Amino acid sequence: MAPPRHVAIIMDGNGRWARARGLPRVMGHRRGTDAARAAVRSAAELGIEYLTLYSFSSENWRRPLEEVSELMALLRRYLQSEVADLHANNVRLRVIGDRQRLPNDIVGLIENSEALTRDNRGIQVIMALSYGSRGEITEAVRAIAESVRAGRLRADDITEALVESQLATAGIPDPDLVIRTSGEKRLSNFLLWQAAYAELVFLDTLWPDFTKRDLEDAIREFYRRHRRYGASVG
Numbered sequence: 001m002a003p004p005r006h007v008a009i010i011m012d013g014n015g016r017w018a019r020a021r022g023l024p025r026v027m028g029h030r031r032g033t034d035a036a037r038a039a040v041r042s043a044a045e046l047g048i049e050y051l052t053l054y055s056f057s058s059e060n061w062r063r064p065l066e067e068v069s070e071l072m073a074l075l076r077r078y079l080q081s082e083v084a085d086l087h088a089n090n091v092r093l094r095v096i097g098d099r100q101r102l103p104n105d106i107v108g109l110i111e112n113s114e115a116l117t118r119d120n121r122g123i124q125v126i127m128a129l130s131y132g133s134r135g136e137i138t139e140a141v142r143a144i145a146e147s148v149r150a151g152r153l154r155a156d157d158i159t160e161a162l163v164e165s166q167l168a169t170a171g172i173p174d175p176d177l178v179i180r181t182s183g184e185k186r187l188s189n190f191l192l193w194q195a196a197y198a199e200l201v202f203l204d205t206l207w208p209d210f211t212k213r214d215l216e217d218a219i220r221e222f223y224r225r226h227r228r229y230g231a232s233v234g
Helices: 014-020 025-046 058-062 065-088 104-117 133-149 160-165 212-224
Strands: 006-010 050-057 092-096 124-131 177-180 199-202
Touching: 006 212, 014 025, 025 050, 025 065, 025 212, 050 058, 050 065, 058 065, 058 124, 065 104, 092 104, 124 133, 133 160, 177 212, 199 212
Parallel strands: 006 050, 006 177, 050 124, 092 124, 177 199
Antiparallel strands: none
16 A cells, blocks of 8 residues: 655654653754654655654744754754765755744755755655744735735635645645654644645654654554545545
8 A cells, every 4th residue: 555645743752752761852852863864764665755844843942042052953963964865865855944043054054955955856855944834824825915915916816726835835745644743632833734634643652762663553544544635424
């Protein structure tokens, strides 16, 4: 059976993983980076075409400055050390989110990584960085409103397809499956528009402990569901 085309993951539980072991939170984030690297490899092996990872939310900027700085350092190291390997394995890397809040050097690394991997035809990995779905939708509405104000659009021209074309994920199919680790059961401002008909699977596994088997279990649960897309049961 073919895997879902697009899987999105809310990578939750780094802090609790570290706390349970008497370690600083940063150690949980470091292990979480290892789990993300393994998840990309596992998704590619399973034939998934798109993998979106909720790496850093717009709300995460409210965390203590020391923790944010460490997260940015981990991101910087990931972009510096992993992109060549992703490219060698035909992975395309894309980043969605508010880049204006990210350090300039990280923005430069993102742009270089996207340019390097743009023509790759393997799995597409979408990193959601400084990302919040409400902000994304607000920006899309603002852009459409400006087009109406300027006379380029009429209100009657506004359709779901037009809104989708203004989202950060334009050109990327909606996720079929959204996985959240750590036992929490909410979307936390992640892909609210795009996940309208996604199947949601919540795992008790903390993100640093996430393995290929967890991904396979979530996919099996996905196929136990009967997706009706709002239609009544036959």
